Amino acid sequence: MGRTGLLDGGREGHLHPLTLFALTLLALIQAFLANQLVYALVLALSFLVLLDVSPASFLRQLALFAVACGVVQLILHVDIGYVTSIFLGVAVLVVRVFPVVNVGCALMMTSSSKLLASMRKLHVPNKAAVGAVIGLRFLDEMGDRVKEIKRGMRVRGLRPSPLRPVRAFELYFVPLVYKCLHVSETLVSSVISKGIEADCEKTSYRSLSFGLLDGAALGAGVALLGVAVWV
Amino acid sequence: MGVIDIDIRSFSYKGEDLAALKNVRFSVERGELVVLTGNSGCGKTTLMRVMNGLIPDQYEGELDGRIELLGKSLGEFSSGELARAIGNVFQNPTDQFFTRKAADEVALVGENLGMPREELIERVESAFESMKIAHLAGKDLIGLSGGEKQRVAIASTLVYDTQVIFFDEPSASLDHEGIEDFRRILADLKALGKTVVIAEHRLYFLADLYDRLYVMAGGQIIDSFAAGRLRAEDCARYGLRALDLHGLNPENHRQLGAEAASMKGVSVSAGGRALIGPLTLSLREGEVMGVLGANGVGKSTLARAMCGLAGGRQAFSWGVRLRQRLRRSYYMMQDVDYQLFFDTVENEILTDQKNIDDNRLNEVARIVKAIDLWDKRTEHPQNLSGGQKQRLALACAFLSSKEIVVLDEPTSGLDFMHMARIAGLIEELAEGRPVAVITHDLEFLFKVCTSALMVGRDGCEMVDLRARGSSETVLRFMGCVC
Incomplete structure (x- = not known):
């Protein structure tokens, strides 16, 4: 048996990144096709996937799901005129895409190294693979950056108002985009200097193999998609 | 012939008329620690980018001159091959990390250059041990201190037993303890025979380490000092940071109000x-x-x-x-x-x-x-x-x-x-x-x-x-x- 790396066996979920990617796509299709029963099963599967990767994120998503369901129920019982159906539509959509968000979160928490190695195995062009992984890395950090921007606004006495959505968007968006551009300049320099452009067969530090759980999760995902299409 | 030989007549960034570097000539010998210093905008970072090949790969411009690394012109290195010979540690360690876990980050260069997995595992372990941070291997990079991040960034340069390491303003995000720690790392790297080039404003922690110090201004090298030859008067003349913190005294003696x-x-x-x-x-x-x-x-x-x-x-x-x-x-x-x-x-x-x-x-x-x-x-x-x-x-x-x-x-x-x-x-x-x-x-x-x-x-x-x-x-x- 070969040597194991310092991270093999560590807790970062048991599913292969490609399985997570496939499950994200399946959940996305089912969000629009599935009936109530299939939706409930897909939702349960997505929560299990998230639990495998991060119990803390699982609990947070569970709480958010409960809140979203509560909002739907509230709108159903409160009549606020002709806009009720708009709010209801948005709230139902949020609840409906929860399985996609859950599996997407699990994918975002997967190591960039593992993702890159998986894409390399699929012969995804190097530039596209690196771009996708860098994009996911930024998504992962977005929450922290938005929190800092919010803090900056409070200090400057700026209050984004929902009545001026363009201005509010601008206040968040401008510093966020500039920050990401600055970070990406250093990051791209760093990965270039680490030989990311080298024209050779790449290897992987992490052990990347499909396991029984991958088979089970994919089997369940495909079966549920089949039921959704059939029904 | 040195490990690095620089002969730059001029370099200008694309779309800019003003030369960012002019008449820069020097050599760095094996095992030397060289410091580049000078005010912001003097050309330190540009010179580092020329030496580590990011110019013209990442930053376009017109370069008139020749840079040789280990006896070979930089242009003769194939894409990505430079990573075997040189390592880079950028100013903000957090921004330069591509992965989430420390061990993944250190292994990245080996993965990119196709190092066999068995060998990569061994080299990553040894890099962590050399930097005395084996306990950090499985940690999330985001939670590490500035000094720990520096060590991880340096460990990633050791996977290929890299001969030359470049540091761009390494002390900027470190506290005093972190800088002391970094000083010890530099001493260790010198002991390992590594060639180190550092662009830095703060000089006090480098005072007893540098073999040669170049002062830059307006894209040129305006003075150079052999080991231990830089004096406080030279720092004052060129507007450099203090060489020794012990001579500092409070200067603001104003009368305070209520x-x-x-x-x-x-x-x-x-x-x-x-x-x-x-x-x-x-x-x-x-x-x-x-x-x-x-x-x-x-x-x-x-x-x-x-x-x-x-x-x-x-x-x-x-x-x-x-x-x-x-x-x-x-x-x-x-x-x-x-x-x-x-x-x-x-x-x-x-x-x-x-x-x-x-x-x-x-x-x-x-x-x-x-x-x-x-x-x-x-x-x-x-x-x-x-x-x-x-x-x-x-x-x-x-x-x-x-x-x-x-x-x-x-x-x-x-x-x-x-x-x-x-x-x-x-x-x-x-x-x-x-x-x-x-x-x-x-x-x-x-x-x-x-x-x-x-x-x-x-x-x-x-x-x-x-x-x-x-x-x-x-x-x-x-x-x-x-």
């Missing part, structure tokens, strides 16, 4: 862990209080509590409630990018468009000229350089009319000239109101602060820097004196 603010029994905590407190102190008009202490000790958390961004109800004289403190204080963040929101420098300063009269406009014009941004007043703030953004954020604090101003590391990564300019502005800012400044920069502290709050893990101590013997107390606290 008590302007106070806090009684204030405590701060983060994630349920008590950090500082209970802390009782008062600040007077014109007082500039430096806040010192190691990273993670709670300085920024205290600053946020002072400005109503955290800490709940506490006995601050300018507001018990968060909202009151937020209204009456100003906090300049460590990363000022997060508090610049408008489309021009002018609009950034004139946020309160309703209360503009001639007096206000004259005051704004004076400040913009004082921070040397008059010519850039119509530019987008986010397009300014790091130092310019810091000065702009300071101007916003200056014009905010808040009762107390708190600045979080306003001089990190600044050269002597810009640091001195910021110090002058802060002294003016403190006319009639107290200012608290979190800093690791002792040169800056002694230049502008009238008092220092030393935050340790076992408690806090306040020192009046105008009193005799205070510099020794501060230097002892920072670990500069035994």
Whole structure:
């Protein structure tokens, strides 16, 4: 048996990144096709996937799901005129895409190294693979950056108002985009200097193999998609 | 023939007429530690980019000259091959990491260059051991201290037994302890026979390590010094940072006014862990209080509590409630990018468009000229350089009319000239109101602060820097004196 790396066996979920990617796509299709029963099963599967990767994120998503369901129920019982159906539509959509968000979160928490190695195995062009992984890395950090921007606004006495959505968007968006551009300049320099452009067969530090759980999760995902299409 | 041979007649970035480098010629021998220093914009970073091949790969431009590494022209290295020969550690370790886990980051270069997995596992382990950070292998990079991140970044250069390592302003994000730690790392790298090139403003920690030091200005090397030959007079002549912190003494001996603010029994905590407190102190008009202490000790958390961004109800004289403190204080963040929101420098300063009269406009014009941004007043703030953004954020604090101003590391990564300019502005800012400044920069502290709050893990101590013997107390606290 070969040597194991310092991270093999560590807790970062048991599913292969490609399985997570496939499950994200399946959940996305089912969000629009599935009936109530299939939706409930897909939702349960997505929560299990998230639990495998991060119990803390699982609990947070569970709480958010409960809140979203509560909002739907509230709108159903409160009549606020002709806009009720708009709010209801948005709230139902949020609840409906929860399985996609859950599996997407699990994918975002997967190591960039593992993702890159998986894409390399699929012969995804190097530039596209690196771009996708860098994009996911930024998504992962977005929450922290938005929190800092919010803090900056409070200090400057700026209050984004929902009545001026363009201005509010601008206040968040401008510093966020500039920050990401600055970070990406250093990051791209760093990965270039680490030989990311080298024209050779790449290897992987992490052990990347499909396991029984991958088979089970994919089997369940495909079966549920089949039921959704059939029904 | 050296490990690196440089002969650059000129280099200009694409679209720019002015040459960023002119007539730069030198060699670096195997095992040498070479320092490049000079004021911001002198060409240090450009020279590093030329040497590590990022110019012209990542940054386009016109290069007239020749750079040889290990006897081979840089142009003859195939794409990515340079990573086997040289390692790079960039200014902000957090931004340069591609992965989430330390071991993944260290392994990345081996994966990219196709190192067999068995060998890669062995090399990664050995790199972690060389840097004495085996315990960090499985850790999330985001939670590591600045010094730990530096070590991980350096470990990644050891996977290929890299001969040459480049560091771009490595001390910018480190506290005093981190810099000492980094000094030891450099000594270890020298002992391993590595060739090291460092672009840096702070020189005191390199004083007994460098083999050759080049001073740059206007894209040229204007002077060079062999090991131990740089003197304090040379630093003064070229406007460089101090070579020895022991000769520093407090310079701001101004008379302070009446008590302007106070806090009684204030405590701060983060994630349920008590950090500082209970802390009782008062600040007077014109007082500039430096806040010192190691990273993670709670300085920024205290600053946020002072400005109503955290800490709940506490006995601050300018507001018990968060909202009151937020209204009456100003906090300049460590990363000022997060508090610049408008489309021009002018609009950034004139946020309160309703209360503009001639007096206000004259005051704004004076400040913009004082921070040397008059010519850039119509530019987008986010397009300014790091130092310019810091000065702009300071101007916003200056014009905010808040009762107390708190600045979080306003001089990190600044050269002597810009640091001195910021110090002058802060002294003016403190006319009639107290200012608290979190800093690791002792040169800056002694230049502008009238008092220092030393935050340790076992408690806090306040020192009046105008009193005799205070510099020794501060230097002892920072670990500069035994």
